[in-house]
Amino acid sequence: MEADFSGIKAAVFDLDGTVNYGDKIIPGAKETIDFLRSKGIRILFATNNSGKTRQFLTDKLHRLGIECDVEDVYNSGYVAVRLVEEKGLRNTYVVGSNSFKEELSKVTNLVDEDHADTLVVGIDTRFDYERMTAALRAALRSETIIFCNEDVSYIGEGERIFPGAGAMTGFITNCSGKRPDYIVGKPNTPMFDLISKNTGIPCSEMVMIGDSYRSDVGFARNAGAKCILIGEERDDVVCVPTVRDIQGLMWTH
Amino acid sequence: MEADFSGIKAAVFDLDGTVNYGDKIIPGAKETIDFLRSKGIRILFATNNSGKTRQFLTDKLHRLGIECDVEDVYNSGYVAVRLVEEKGLRNTYVVGSNSFKEELSKVTNLVDEDHADTLVVGIDTRFDYERMTAALRAALRSETIIFCNEDVSYIGEGERIFPGAGAMTGFITNCSGKRPDYIVGKPNTPMFDLISKNTGIPCSEMVMIGDSYRSDVGFARNAGAKCILIGEERDDVVCVPTVRDIQGLMWTH
Numbered sequence: 001m002e003a004d005f006s007g008i009k010a011a012v013f014d015l016d017g018t019v020n021y022g023d024k025i026i027p028g029a030k031e032t033i034d035f036l037r038s039k040g041i042r043i044l045f046a047t048n049n050s051g052k053t054r055q056f057l058t059d060k061l062h063r064l065g066i067e068c069d070v071e072d073v074y075n076s077g078y079v080a081v082r083l084v085e086e087k088g089l090r091n092t093y094v095v096g097s098n099s100f101k102e103e104l105s106k107v108t109n110l111v112d113e114d115h116a117d118t119l120v121v122g123i124d125t126r127f128d129y130e131r132m133t134a135a136l137r138a139a140l141r142s143e144t145i146i147f148c149n150e151d152v153s154y155i156g157e158g159e160r161i162f163p164g165a166g167a168m169t170g171f172i173t174n175c176s177g178k179r180p181d182y183i184v185g186k187p188n189t190p191m192f193d194l195i196s197k198n199t200g201i202p203c204s205e206m207v208m209i210g211d212s213y214r215s216d217v218g219f220a221r222n223a224g225a226k227c228i229l230i231g232e233e234r235d236d237v238v239c240v241p242t243v244r245d246i247q248g249l250m251w252t253h
Numbered sequence: 254m255e256a257d258f259s260g261i262k263a264a265v266f267d268l269d270g271t272v273n274y275g276d277k278i279i280p281g282a283k284e285t286i287d288f289l290r291s292k293g294i295r296i297l298f299a300t301n302n303s304g305k306t307r308q309f310l311t312d313k314l315h316r317l318g319i320e321c322d323v324e325d326v327y328n329s330g331y332v333a334v335r336l337v338e339e340k341g342l343r344n345t346y347v348v349g350s351n352s353f354k355e356e357l358s359k360v361t362n363l364v365d366e367d368h369a370d371t372l373v374v375g376i377d378t379r380f381d382y383e384r385m386t387a388a389l390r391a392a393l394r395s396e397t398i399i400f401c402n403e404d405v406s407y408i409g410e411g412e413r414i415f416p417g418a419g420a421m422t423g424f425i426t427n428c429s430g431k432r433p434d435y436i437v438g439k440p441n442t443p444m445f446d447l448i449s450k451n452t453g454i455p456c457s458e459m460v461m462i463g464d465s466y467r468s469d470v471g472f473a474r475n476a477g478a479k480c481i482l483i484g485e486e487r488d489d490v491v492c493v494p495t496v497r498d499i500q501g502l503m504w505t506h
Contacts, residue, residue, distance in 0.1 A: 174423035
């Protein structure tokens, strides 16, 4: 598909599979980011990872050799926290990591399953039958349910498959029969809306760069942004074999 | 709905919610079973519980004061074991209780997730992220997938809601995208077929007695058996308020 990236003011990079693969940087990612910055393009990062804080992800990018400010890094957990704050949601039961719970505790009252009015669900690698039971009960009584994202799996350590937040959210919808009121992660738009609001750049002047057709391309389309898909060939979207190829693609025009 | 139970040779009782409530017998259950036996009706038990063995369930019934032989007690775990044996399935990864794994180990080779050709999924109250990860990987490579049942929840201790085997099976279908080749529990027919085969009584000459419209009534209908629903009012099935009322219902004819 033909590419037209005139008027683009910002590039939003997915992380896992685009910039890094676990703790390793993907060859060409840093150079591409530096190149785009030299052309006056603002660089942002958007990941569905809700298990880590923005600060953790920022520190990780620094370790990988990529310069960025914490304000440039967006994850679904952060967007969930902002949503809970904005809506003034109280009495929240959380399925998620300890750091996610800590971030949420700054904007809402964390409660047990028998006192929940709000349920927030992200990835929880310590999810077990006890937590499933509590989460089910919290889901049944909650007035508001927020999912970080519905990614059922991801490729992690050792390039092996792991269950994603979608394992926890799928459990909630299957066992409680309730659907979420909000899904804040990609491919839904709340994360893009927040990036646009905070940067003052309209979505139409941003390009999303990622390796997932469903998550990244869907995200850009739903928000009205441009997009580039890495490592896959699709007829209906601009594709490049590797992250390195973005440089030539965006500056042949 | 009008009842006609002439020609009935056997009554198949659901357990939880029909005969017992956790460790307590439901008033009238023993008397009803004794009454039906005095009329020459054979008594059998059918439960979706895959976490316990037939022997465990039989011992429990004895403790509740109900006479029965282990051969009269059917659970979805037992039906799964018989199916694995009958089909000659090998290299099996199991999601389930230790006793279920032990029963399966008598008829198949239990393996880890990287060597599975068959996946069998029952309730596992020790399901956690590590087991989820292994189960997902086993699901992706298995040629044959067997679910014990898809009951998403049940009412247990303290009359509170708990996740059922459907939490584990829902995880498999959601995260792997694969559906089972066999579902052996109610409302599917394999359990009724096995009861009929072992007793020599056709399904049409049996009545299923239970408290779940979906599970018990569906089970009877799918197998071509009669049924009585306890504790619920439905237009399309014979209903009684309590298990005690079955006596009058079946012998006013």
